[in-house]
Amino acid sequence: MIKNSIPNWSVESEGQHFTYSELVKITNNFASTIGSGGFGKVYHGTLKDGIQVAVKLLNSSSSSKEFQNEVKLLMRAHHRNLVSLIGNCYEGDTMALVFEYVSNGTLEQHISAAAENVLTWKERLQIAVDAARGKQ
Numbered sequence: 230m231i232k233n234s235i236p237n238w239s240v241e242s243e244g245q246h247f248t249y250s251e252l253v254k255i256t257n258n259f260a261s262t263i264g265s266g267g268f269g270k271v272y273h274g275t276l277k278d279g280i281q282v283a284v285k286l287l288n289s290s291s292s293s294k295e296f297q298n299e300v301k302l303l304m305r306a307h308h309r310n311l312v313s314l315i316g317n318c319y320e321g322d323t324m325a326l327v328f329e330y331v332s333n334g335t336l337e338q339h340i341s342a343a344a345e346n347v348l349t350w351k352e353r354l355q356i357a358v359d360a361a362r363g364k365q
């Protein structure tokens with residue numbers, strides 16, 4: 230069992246727990262970057278059973294409190310329009326979130342003028358409504 234420095238908080242109770250070495254295996258040593266956001270870089274990975282995941286590795290500047298809150302909130306948030314959190318890694322300085330992988334690209338890619346299949350206004354409106362439903 231991996232212990233962390235935050236009292237009264239058990240990572241094991243908040244979804245599947247991954248060790249750092251498991252993350253290395255899953256992501257093939259963080260070989261494929263799929264994006265970058267406010268929290269840090271996001272890597273593509275594949276679990277043992279073949280399920281594809283997005284591993285969000287948090288910057289070292291992210292606070293452990295922020296991380297805990299994100300895990301707690303996301304583990305409780307279930308909606309068909311929200312990407313699911315599968316688990317997390319909290320080992321030493323490493324804080325990571327493991328999400329289901331969404332293969333259709335970002336909304337930005339779909340609405341940009343350079344997109345291959347530009348969305349109709351009806352489709353755009355439906356996405357806005359679905360996103361709002363996911364926020365409820």
Ligand SMILES: Nc1ncnc2c1ncn2[C@@H]1O[C@H](COP(=O)(O)OP(=O)(O)OP(=O)(O)O)[C@@H](O)[C@H]1O
Pocket residue numbers: 263264265266267268269270271283285312328329330331332335
């Ligand atoms: N579950 C996922 N499946 C596929 N790609 C993802 C997934 N999560 C993130 N990404 C990719 O990584 C990028 C960064 O995602 P991230 O969630 O860190 O930041 P963001 O949503 O762009 O912004 P913010 O940090 O403000 O939340 C996304 O734009 C997307 O390209």
